[in-house]
Amino acid sequence: MNIYGVALLALSYLLGQWLGEALGYFIGINANVGGVGFAMMILMLLKEWFIKNNRLTHEMESGMDFWSKLYIPVVIAMAASLNVKSAVSAGTxxxxxxxxxxLVCFLVFPILVKNFSPKSNGNPS
Incomplete structure (x- = not known):
């Protein structure tokens, strides 16, 4: 069912937006910094958690795949509407x-691969 994909996408989007706002606040600017990126990472982590704990049904997987494929074009449309001139003038x-x-993703990715790699069932292939 696609509703599972919508629920997980909404949850990851809200958490990502909150993290982006918090990061912007901590850096001292009044803007969302990386909220959409955080949301995408949370969505990927949720999907991997469901796979690792054998809770991902076919319906959930198809719903998540459907909405994650729609998510990237939405992100591109949002990024295209940003004011590039003001971002470049911010410099550093x-x-x-x-x-x-x-850099954080480069550091976290090996940990994610190690912890979320599929377990072998003992049969050599």
Whole structure:
């Protein structure tokens, strides 16, 4: 059912927006910094958690796949509407806001791969 995908997408979107607002507040600007990126990461982590705990049904997987495929075009449309001139004029802050999440992802990705890799069933293939 697609409703499961909508519920998880909504949950990840709300958490991501909250984290983006909190990050913006902590850096000292009145803006959402990386909220959509946080939401995408939360959605991926939720899906992997469901897979790891054998709670992902076919209906849930198809719903999540459907909405995650729609999510990327929405993100691109949102990014296209941003004021690029003001982001570039921010200089160092814009570079930090772009490079810090990338570096964090590079550090976190190996941990995620290690912890969420599928367990072998003992049969050599």
């Amino acid at each position: 802050l814009a570079l930090a806001a772009g490079s810090i999440p990338v």
